[in-house]
Amino acid sequence: MDIEEMLLDLKKKIESKLPNDTTISTVEFEGPQLVVYTEEPRKFADNGNIIRTLAKDLRTRIVVRPDPKVLVPPEESMDKIGNIVPEEAATSNYHFDPDVGEVIIEAEKPGLVIGKQGDTLREITKEIGWTPKVVRTPPIKSRTVKNIREFMRNNHKERKDILKSVGRQIHRETTTKDQWVRITSLGGCKEVGRSCFILSTPESRVMIDCGVNIGSDENMTPYLYVPEAYPLSQLDAVILTHAHLDHSGFIPLLYKYGYQGPVYCTLPTRDLSALLQLDYIDVAGKEGRIVPYESSQVREALKHTITLDFEEVTDIAPDIKLTFHNSGHILGSAIAHFHIGDGLHNVVFTGDYKYGSTRLFDPAVNKFPRVETVVTESTYGSSNAVQPTLKDAEKHLQQVIINTLQKDGIVLIPAFAVGRSQEVMIVLEDAIRKGLIDDVPIYLDGMIWEATAIHATYPEYLNNELRKSIFQKGQNPFLSDSFKPVDSNELRQKIIDEPHPCVILATAGMMNAGPILEYFKAFASNENNTLVFVGYQADGTLGRRIQKGWKEIPMSSSVNGGTQTINVNMNVEVVDGFSGHSDRKQLMDFVKKMKPRPERVYTEHGEEKFCIDLASSIYKKNKIETRALTNLETIRLV
Amino acid sequence: MDIEEMLLDLKKKIESKLPNDTTISTVEFEGPQLVVYTEEPRKFADNGNIIRTLAKDLRTRIVVRPDPKVLVPPEESMDKIGNIVPEEAATSNYHFDPDVGEVIIEAEKPGLVIGKQGDTLREITKEIGWTPKVVRTPPIKSRTVKNIREFMRNNHKERKDILKSVGRQIHRETTTKDQWVRITSLGGCKEVGRSCFILSTPESRVMIDCGVNIGSDENMTPYLYVPEAYPLSQLDAVILTHAHLDHSGFIPLLYKYGYQGPVYCTLPTRDLSALLQLDYIDVAGKEGRIVPYESSQVREALKHTITLDFEEVTDIAPDIKLTFHNSGHILGSAIAHFHIGDGLHNVVFTGDYKYGSTRLFDPAVNKFPRVETVVTESTYGSSNAVQPTLKDAEKHLQQVIINTLQKDGIVLIPAFAVGRSQEVMIVLEDAIRKGLIDDVPIYLDGMIWEATAIHATYPEYLNNELRKSIFQKGQNPFLSDSFKPVDSNELRQKIIDEPHPCVILATAGMMNAGPILEYFKAFASNENNTLVFVGYQADGTLGRRIQKGWKEIPMSSSVNGGTQTINVNMNVEVVDGFSGHSDRKQLMDFVKKMKPRPERVYTEHGEEKFCIDLASSIYKKNKIETRALTNLETIRLV
Ligand SMILES: [Zn+2]
Ligand SMILES: [Zn+2]
Ligand SMILES: [Zn+2]
Ligand SMILES: [Zn+2]
Ligand SMILES: [Zn+2]
Incomplete structure (x- = not known):
């Protein structure tokens, strides 16, 4: 049966289930949905159940749209x-x-x-x-959200064509008699960065994440040229677990290389990743590094993005259904659950996850209808990577701030724009409101404010308590007067020129670039100030060097482009426990308490020894088959 | 540097090394060789060393050919x-x-x-x-050899074009900076049949074997459609270890699916596999089964075949050198050694091998200049698969024949055309010559005689002793008068109609088809006759059923096409020990005594539990990393 016959057939089936006097004009696949056009949208609107029953019967997502003729x-x-x-x-x-x-x-x-x-x-x-x-x-105006919404509206016609073609791909006829499921690792195994996998069956191929390894020019890109990924034009779908660049950074590149299919992600992930991708190529260009794609390709990716809510089961290929579940890592971050064939196999890609409550998010979901194979991150997979509790971390941070402010010092916090910044903001707002720390200005520099605006746009993705305080108590902590976005060079210069007790949250998180460097140069020599690390500092970054105790830092001068030496007299504090990743215990518990019990666990997204350590510990504790994945391998699940 | 520049460059280099008065017309890549055309072939012929020195200097194989002008x-x-x-x-x-x-x-x-x-x-x-x-x-006229030689001569012009294009592919420029080596298993893992692997680097992809699973219609073909093999037109080379259909059966199919590159094998393998492939599609056609390709594709494969001698190091891709070594399994069977990159990695695919002397062949080679990874067959990989010695097997067979002939009975031996038949023939010839058994006729039916003719054509591939007796003593056992090829239906009918004490060797080896069935129907009911199994009987075959003790066999009647029941009153004997495969001990010894010691051993070509058993035993004994390969996986070696 070809697709036209299938649609005619569906139309007949739907008509047969409608009340006698209800007619429909046409039915069409648009993305994963079946769209029913009718001249009588009122009748459907009157009977909310008709659609729900139809969708259940036809095992597909149905939306009803008015025939253009009947629009007021x-x-x-x-x-x-x-x-x-x-x-x-x-x-x-x-x-x-x-x-x-x-x-x-x-x-x-x-x-x-x-x-x-x-x-x-x-x-x-x-x-x-x-x-x-x-x-x-949006309660805080987000340039990103506004631009994307406008862009999507302006390209609605093209999008409709894209969705129609995606819909036809998903519902194409299938022919293969073979049954197998394979996973190919193209990046992010025994390393952090450039996460990229392919899940394939005889019928379909989908890619999970396509990240960039920011720290390395040599091993920057996933191995996109191997046959399992080739040609990119024949991939059915790309699934993006969350917006961090080590997962999203090379998705626009796919469109440069011939991919024309959909990207599935949550709504916040769509907006946050566009923000981070544009910033990534912007910074790369400014620093004279490789700029792998243009902003036009970011827009191309946006045009092809289909957003899904958590817990929404969606056909993304003839034999693959995708469901996103909350992963608790950053705004919109998801665990991707794939149901393959008619009960043949179920694979869960965790992406990055936090199996524990934070100020921002609920813990990662680890209950699924079915699961045989799990591919899990291992960032803190080492057996000695237990982290302090969030409560302890908060107290520690508060104490550091109190001590610094007592000396009229400045607290400088390098932070990633997305994730830890918002966590720290909530902690600080809470402490100030409760009088635990002085009500000093909290400056937010870099993309932090813009990322926060996106958080404020999607409170549905925050945890219960935070959502309640935003929705019901009308007490949005992000809107606190303490927060001062640094929205001009003048303001930044003023803060530097007229130092006063304050907290400064600025990017980049590992001090490899961004406004944090300006503040550091200005405030490093004063022993009353404090530099606080709240996130992981990778090898080779300035942040790591300062953590290790370097006292003299050669840096390019902001004035004349020459080199100056910065003397680090300020206090340097490391506050562990704010991670959006599960610590060792949470990683182990996530698997141990998973329902149902998986048959097989593969580890990735961690240093080599961490991935191996976690794999072997999970095996020993649970007697589940495990393995640390290696880049460039294809393993068979069924 | 493009290929034309490279050739000009080579021409200059060669000229600079020749005596002053020697000129060359042109140089050209033809297959893996560099061909030097000259008007003065005599000068090269006079100085045998020039070429050898040149080849060493340029690290490539060189042949000199006369410029057409100078030919008498x-x-x-x-x-x-x-x-x-x-x-x-x-x-x-x-x-x-x-x-x-x-x-x-x-x-x-x-x-x-x-x-x-x-x-x-x-x-x-x-x-x-x-x-x-x-x-x-050929001392025995082989239709196959004659036809192939004629065919190759008639297509010499097209072959020259093919070789030229292969040569240019091998010597193409390379660009990739990545270094990795991968193996993909497309068939023959945890099973016997449809052996097929792909060895790949960022530059090159070669296929090792492409066999058919004769026993199964469902899982007949290797998984040729997966991305690692796709498109077939982009493979650099196909390497064929030996002629058996579970390794060679689908090589012609590759040409149907778009492959246009070379097949590398030994000279006997080329001829034997054409014989077996043509018979395979012939029988399939007659039995109304799937005929996967036409004889024209067998010829296409022949046209693209480049034969190599043992121990000859050959460039087959920009970064891969192939060397064949004797594997002792059947005539021309080879172990394939791949040297990848400039010392990056060395992989050995054993194909099928016998690590022990037989009447026909020297033991398999297990000394290599370098080897890190070994992919080994596991046919008898089970820890309880120790076989009797060849000597014991021979005695056993002699005794069975003596006993049967004493009762004026007929000895019926189902055998594969290639391999065991010739082994048994030599044993019988020896026993008759020494007077150990009566000088009865030994009938050879099916393709056995043709296969024997091919053996007689290539005595260089037989073991020392046999070669000596053929070359030096002028005593070719295959030419013994005792052997009577059954070359007509009339003769077969005569043997059946006028039973007399004799030995009949007939195909097919597992009694699933062929003339053996006619003899079996005729002689099964007489208790003075004996059926002797000298080879492995796979599950589901008639041979296996009879081995298990079935006494009433329903068969299609040769007369009217109806069904008749055959009562098995004849003796049924199983003579183990004639296998061309290594037994368990030989498999273990092959690895243990390998020089140098490999780092990693993968098992394949055996029932699942045998492959796993062998892998785990090799690990335990040698502390070498091992794994039983699974079909459809791609593993990384470097
Ligand atoms: Zn992340
Ligand atoms: Zn990550
Ligand atoms: Zn074989
Ligand atoms: Zn074989
Ligand atoms: Zn070798």
């Missing part, structure tokens, strides 16, 4: 929406897209536009024909 | 050859090929045409310009 003109529609939606929703920015019959409504309280179980949305549809989509008006 | 006309040349070569050489069939300036001379005693260290050959060149190639006039 935009002007009139806006009035009607205004009448239906309560004013407290604070709607703004309506965008009507006749291609898909959707109106995108930005609202400060999207829940009020949605209504109980979608009641309000359905009422809107009944009145105007258009299908309303609600997005949150 | 064929008629005249034949007279001159007659004057130079002694009459005892018994030359016949001259074939002049102006394309390559070669004359092929068939002779009964090629050594006399070659002369001491090639002296006579050089004398011929000096006289006529043409380069003489000597081939043995």
Whole structure:
């Protein structure tokens, strides 16, 4: 049966299940969804259950869209929406897209536009024909989110074509009689950086992550040229677990090399990775290093991105279903669960995960409907890599800040824009609100503020407590007056020229670049100041050197481009425990308490000895087959 | 440097090393060789050392060919050859090929045409310009050998183009900076049948064997469609270890699927595999089974075959050198040694091997200049698969024959055409000559006689003793009067209709097809007859059933196509010890005594538990890393 016949067939099936007088114009695959066009969207809206029942019967995701003929003109529609939606929703920015019959409504309280179980949305549809989509008006303005939303709206027509072609690929006919499942490791094994895997069956091939090894020019790229990945144009899908560049950095490159398929990720991951990718090529260009792709390829990736919510089972290939689960590592970070064939095999790629609660996120999920094979990160896989508790880490940080402020000193914290910065911000806001530390300004420099704005845009992805305080108590810690984004060179210069007790959070996290260097040069010589490391410092970085105790640092002068020597008289403190990665115990527990018990665990994303150590410990404790993966191998699961 | 520049460069280098007055017309890569064309072949012929020195300096194989201008006309040349070569050489069939300036001379005693260290050959060149190639006039006429030689002569022009293009591929420029070596298993792991591997580097990909699993329609083919093998057109080379169909059966199919490169094997392997491949598709067609390719593709493979002698180091890709070593399994069977990069890594694929002397062959070679990784067969890898000695096996077989002949019975031996048949023939000839068994006729039915003719054509590939008795004592056991090829249906019918004491060797070896079935139907009911198994009977074959003791066998009637039941009253004997495979002890010894000691051993070509058993035993005894390979995996060696 070819795809046209299949669609005709589906149309008949759907019609047969509808009430007698309901008609549909056409059905079409768009991405993983089946879209039903009808001249009577009201009837569907009236019967919320019809779609749910249909989707269950047909085992696919179904959306109903109005036939263009029945749409009320935009002007009139806006009035009607205004009448239906309560004013407290604070709607703004309506965008009507006749291609898909959707109106995108930005609202400060999207829940009020949605209504109980979608009641309000359905009422809107009944009145105007258009299908309303609600997005949150960001409480902190994010340039990234705004640009991406605009970009997606402007390219809706092209996107529809992309989705149609993806949909047809997913639902193509299959022919192979062989049954096997393989994993190919293209990067990120026995190392951290350039994470990249391929999961393949006789029918399909999907890539999981495609990261860059920022620390190394030589081994920067995953081995994308090996036959298992070649030609990239024949991959079915790329799955992105989270936005960090060691997972997302080379996804735009795929489009340069001929890939034209979809990228699946969560909504926050889409926005955060675009932010980090653009910054990556921007910095590389400025530093005269290899710039592997252009911003146009970042946009290409965006056009092909299909966002999925956690726990949403989605067909991504004829024989592969993908489900994302919260991984607790950074905003939008996901564990990817693949169900292959009709119960043939289940593989879980953990990506980076935190199996423990943090200020920001719930712990990683380790309960699945089924799982036979697990591919797990091993960043802290070493048996002596136990970390202090978060509580201890917070106390330690507070004490360091109190001590420094007592001396009227400045606290300088190098931090990654995405992840630890927001964690530290919440800790500081909490301590200031409770009076535990003085109410000094907390400057945020680099991309931290922009990344925080994206966090504030997607509170659904934060943990219960934080979400509640944002939604219900109206007490968004990110909006605290203590936080001062450094949004100009003038402000930065002022902070440097007029030193006063404060906390400065600045990128880059390992001090290899970014505004942190300016502050360091200015404040290093004063013994009343403190430099606090809250994240991992990789070998070869300035951060690691300072941690090791270097007291004289040669640096390029900010004034004349020559070299100056920085004397490090400031205190240097290392506050462990803020990691977004599971520590050794959490890695072991994640596997031990996994439901159901997996048959096989492969380790990756860690130094060689950590990966091996973790694999052998998991084997000894659980009697589960384990192995530390090696780059460039293809192993068979079934 | 592109290839034309490289050739000009080589030409200059060669000229600079020649005596002042020697000129060359042109140089060209043809297959792995560098061909030097000259108008003065006599000068090269005079100085046998020039070429040897050049080859060493340039690290490549060099042949010198006369420029067409200087060739003496064929008629005249034949007279001159007659004057130079002694009459005892018994030359016949001259074939002049102006394309390559070669004359092929068939002779009964090629050594006399070659002369001491090639002296006579050089004398011929000096006289006529043409380069003489000597081939043995087969002492038993082989249709196969005759057809292939004719075919190769008729397609010499196309072959020259093929060789030129192969040569250019081998000597192409390389660019990659990465260094890695991988092995992909496409078939023959944890099973016997469809052996197929790919050895790959960033520059090159070569396939080792491409066999068919005759016993299984479902898992008949290696997994040729996986990315590591795809597209076949981009493979650099196919290496064939020996002619058995589980290694050679799908090589013609590669040409159907787009492969256009060379097949490297020994000369006997080329002829034997063409024989077996043609028979394979012939039988499949007759039995109404899948015929995977046509005879035209067998010819295509022949056209692309480049034969190599044992111990001849040959460039087969920019970064891979191949050397074949005797493997002692069947005529022409080889162990393939790959030297990769400039000392980067050395891999040995054993193919099938016998690490022990037999009547036909020397033991397999296990001394190499270097070796890090070994991929070994495991047919008898089980710890309880120790076999009787050959001597005991021979005695056992003699006794069975004596007992049967005493009762005026008939001895029926199902045998593979290539390998065990010739071994058994030599044992029987020896026993008859020594008067140990009666001088009854030994009928050879199926392809056994043709395969024997090929053995007789290439005595250089037999062991010392047998070769000596053929060459020096003029006592070729294959030419014994006791052997009666069954070359017509009439003769077969006569043997069946007029039973008399005799030994019948007939194919197929596992009684799944072939003339053996006719004899079995005729002689099974008589308790004075004996059925003797000298080879392995796979599960599911008639041979295995009879071994297990079935006494009533339903078979299709040879008369009317209906079903008849055969009562098995004849004796059934199993004579172990005639295997061309190493038994358990020989497998273990092969690795233990290997020089140098390898770092890693992978097992394949055996039932799953045998492969695992052998891998774990080798690890325990030698503390060498081992693993039983799985189909569809790609492992990394470097
Ligand atoms: Zn991460
Ligand atoms: Zn990571
Ligand atoms: Zn064999
Ligand atoms: Zn074999
Ligand atoms: Zn060798």
